[in-house]
Amino acid sequence: MEHEELFPLLCATADGKREAFTRLYSITSGQLYAVALKMLKHRELAEEATQDAFIKIWHGASSYQRSKGTVLTWMVSIVRYRALDLMRYHNIRNEVVLDAENQAPATQMPLPTSERRRLAECLDELDQQQRQAIHLAFYGGLSHQEVVAHLDTPLGTVKSWIRRGLQSLQRCLSL
Known part of the structure; x- marks a missing residue:
């Protein structure tokens, strides 16, 4: 991409x-x-x-x-x-949508249709936790601490979900 x-x-x-x-x-x-x-x-x-x-x-x-x-x-x-x-x-x-499954914020960016479709496909390949953590952090604008509080999950886990999710997205998008 x-x-x-x-x-x-x-x-x-x-x-x-x-x-x-x-x-x-x-x-x-x-x-x-x-x-x-x-x-x-x-x-x-x-x-x-x-x-x-x-x-x-x-x-x-x-x-x-x-x-x-x-x-x-x-x-x-x-x-x-x-x-x-x-x-x-x-x-x-920001009001953050809790149901990341039904919200595809990345597809709302002004990208060409093919890139939007590819990004949506790659996001769909992520684990639900990774997708939600990325959604909250990057599209909801929450800090790591706010994601932790929102998901009631330890900081290390949230950081791992985001890091692994972004690595997976990068691999997927580079194919």
Whole structure:
């Protein structure tokens, strides 16, 4: 699912090439904004989170490590952490859908239909606990501690579910 051109664009961005950064922005800004909006539920805050994330991407492009995940995953994590910071600062609480089986938030992102379908298929392959923990953390915007409280499950277990689930998603999506 990784756009083949994202890695070279990020490398060029790390070298200070504005044209590459502009192209990287045009390819990914819609997806990053969708993540921020899904978490924050407020357009202005989502725009702020997305803008702040791109500033961090511009300054931190050289810190990306390909072995730890795709460029898009790295960028989504930056916008997600910024959205979480804004949620905490503005004391925003999201209503989280408990029934992750009937909610497919990832399919609501502005992705091409084939990518949406592939992501939904990969999410369906996860264990129910992994799928729910990922849903709460990434689409509900909950911290690990909040997921622990929500699921009434030990922290180590929640972190393992999320880590293994994301690894499974990465493997599935790379096929």
